[in-house]
Amino acid sequence: MTITHHPGEELLLSYASGAADEAVALIVASHLALCAECRATVSASEAVGGSLIANIAPVPVNQSAYDSLLARLDEPENAVVRGANITSNVPSPLQQYIGADYDALPWRQIVDGLAHYPIPTKGKTRARLIRAEPGAAVSTHTHRGEEWTLVLTGSYTDATGHYACGDVQSTTPALTHEPAADPGPVCINLxxxxxxxIFKGLLPKLVGKLHGF
Incomplete structure (x- = not known):
């Protein structure tokens, strides 16, 4: 597997520091499961962070803050944790949310050739899987904020280039595009x-709103 599109340094640092929302942490962790280069970057960042923390003088913690921390540690995970299946093509961090088989998911059809599966996460960011048959395209749209897309199977192409398994595309409100799945295997993206x-055209807007896009 040759990965040519990686998460930005800011995103990797946010993940390494523990500051990323759950959905962002999920997509970065899933990419790291596929990308040795970014794993090395994150490991180096964590090592630097650990060194800085080790040199900070300890300060007293009041009982209320301590109790609050313990309560957070006792909270159940939002996703059902399953044992990772090493023979699955689902990255192990993602398996904790959806299991080890894409085909077993209750996909929700958007239009012919396109389906999605929302992944419940905490925080302001939202995560979902998008499944596109070869030749199927997500209607032309732009973005009110940022979007990150990790290719899990197959590949797709838009105005900015070609994205294959392991690649991450980062988009901003400046980009208008119509990603289309390439010929070959079904394209599944996180x-x-x-x-x-923001979809262009009345019907795509209605369909997007109906499915929570």
Whole structure:
């Protein structure tokens, strides 16, 4: 697997520091499961952060803050944790949310050739899987915020280039595009957004609103 599109440095640092929302952390962790280069970058960032923390003088913590921390540690995880299946093509961090088989998911059809599966996460960002048959395209749209897309199977192409398994595309409100699945295997992507998409045309707008895009 040759990965040519990686998450930005800011996104990797946010993940390494623990500051990323759950959905953002999920897409970064899933990419890291596929990308040795970014794993090395994150490991280096974590090592630097650990060194800085080790040199900070300890300060007293009041009982209320301590109790609050313990309560957070006791909270159940939002996703059902399953044992990772190492033979699955689902990245192990993502398996904790959806299991080890894309075909077993209750996909929600958007239009012919396109389906999605929302992934419940905490925070302001939203995560979902997008499944596109070869030749199927997501209607032309722009973005109110940022969107990150990780290719899990197959590949797709838009005005900015070609994205294959392991690649991450980062988009901003400046980009208008119509991603289309390439010929070959079904294209499944993990998409994370921090604001709704803006579709062009009345029907795509209605369909997008109906499916929570």
């Amino acid at each position: 998409a994370v957004t921090d604001a709704p998409l």
